[in-house]
Amino acid sequence: MRERLFKQIDNAPLVVFRIFFGFLLACETFGAILTGWVKNNFITPKFTFSFIGMDWLQPLPGYGMYFYFAVMGILGLMVMAGYKYRYSIALFTLLWSGVYFMQKTSYNNHYYLLVLVCLIMCFLPAHRYASIDAKQNPEIKTLSMPAWCSWVMIAQVTIVYFFATLAKFYPAWLDGTFTRNLLDSSVSIPWLHDIMTQKWFYLFIAYAGIAFDGLIVPLMLYKRTRTIAFIASIIFHIFNSITLQIGIFPFFALSFAVFFYPPDTIKRVFLKKKPAFLSEGTSYKGKKILLYFFVPYLIIQVLLPLRHYFIEGDVLWTEEGHRLSWRMMLRxxxxxxxxxxxxxxxxxxxxxxxxxxxxxxxxxxxxxxxxxxxxxxxxxxxxxxxxxxxxxxxxxxxxxxxxxxxxxxxxxxxxxxxxxxxxxxxxxxxxxxxxxxxxxx
Incomplete structure (x- = not known):
């Protein structure tokens, strides 16, 4: 295990993910301005419902939040280009965390996932290739990274899907009640509505959701089923994007696929001009970051979704322990x-x-x-x-x-x-x- 974690591999997956991720950050923040999301959640309200204990965290006065989001959009493009990467990703993480903790009216699990992935990306060497930073400072340029950089991302995705699967094992999901109600309220095209509200269809969606969340990571890890699983993932997330209109999340979820494929495959598809990384061996550079940040971080990520089991009452009713637990689209x-x-x-x-x-x-x-x-x-x-x-x-x-x-x-x-x-x-x-x-x- 130690050898596998610190084995040097081609850094193409991390580099490509950085480019996708920065682009999606820009889309999320500029899109929030253009769609009226910023206006409806930060400009129009007299105050926002911040997370308890952070009541001091309120929107900037006047039209200040437009400027706030515009700055985040620019930072997203800087992350994408790998320009002043450490500063741009750190500042975006801080600003987006402010957005997340500032309001709960439009709570969404992918806002939380963005906070976490931004935090992870602050500690990964994602700017060491195909970046302005590497062009301006060739000394930082490298073709490799330790394998744990990919495994940290895979671990984070695994936690999300595992708890999303676990949460679905309750009566109203298993008998199709929730999926029926969801499709009934979200599909406006008459002929499509008639199909999607039939029992066979909403039960299929309910159990397909369980199967997808529970199996997608194992199937993506196994070479023989990887591409089939990825195609299924595309269909699943595009369906959700069309029917549920949940912003960048479907595309954000798809972008993690780069960490499941062999690095040379990602290089061949996305970075054809990148020299192949041929060296073998291990490097323990970054060991302290892995041991003293990522290991505790992942332990916390496993524990947080379990806390509602230790709080009296059904979380579906009381809501206590619901947030930060990957209880997505459940009720x-x-x-x-x-x-x-x-x-x-x-x-x-x-x-x-x-x-x-x-x-x-x-x-x-x-x-x-x-x-x-x-x-x-x-x-x-x-x-x-x-x-x-x-x-x-x-x-x-x-x-x-x-x-x-x-x-x-x-x-x-x-x-x-x-x-x-x-x-x-x-x-x-x-x-x-x-x-x-x-x-x-």
């Missing part, structure tokens, strides 16, 4: 939340207009996410404190998962403005799915 949540604000001194109910403080998209997301409901209660408390009033904030919240009947979600008798958020255990004011409904006092 639909519908519901409503109304806040009851009571002046502690007069005991009178006070009016607070959610529609004046939240965009429709923010309110829709907040209605069914307990952390966002809690954050909204904290904000309501702060807004009234500015008026010199001390208040209690209660939530009348009902939620339904995968079109199930709505049940009471938040204990309406608890003052959310006075309770803490627990990252590592169940917040008992989130009612468990089997709890009896608690009458409102």
């Amino acid at each position: 639909n949540r519908n519901g409503r939340t109304h806040f009851v604000v009571i002046d502690k001194q007069t005991k009178q109910e006070l009016n607070y207009s959610l529609s004046e403080n939240l965009t429709p998209k923010q309110r829709s997301a907040m209605n069914t996410r307990p952390d966002m409901i809690w954050q909204m209660a904290q904000r309501i408390k702060q807004d009234f404190a500015k008026q010199g009033k001390e208040v209690e904030v209660h939530a009348n919240s009902t939620v339904g998962v995968n079109a199930d009947p709505n049940k009471i979600f938040i204990d309406p008798n608890v003052d959310l403005a006075a309770v803490p958020w627990d990252y590592f255990a169940h917040c008992d004011w989130i009612l468990l799915y089997d709890d009896n409904n608690i009458p409102i006092k």
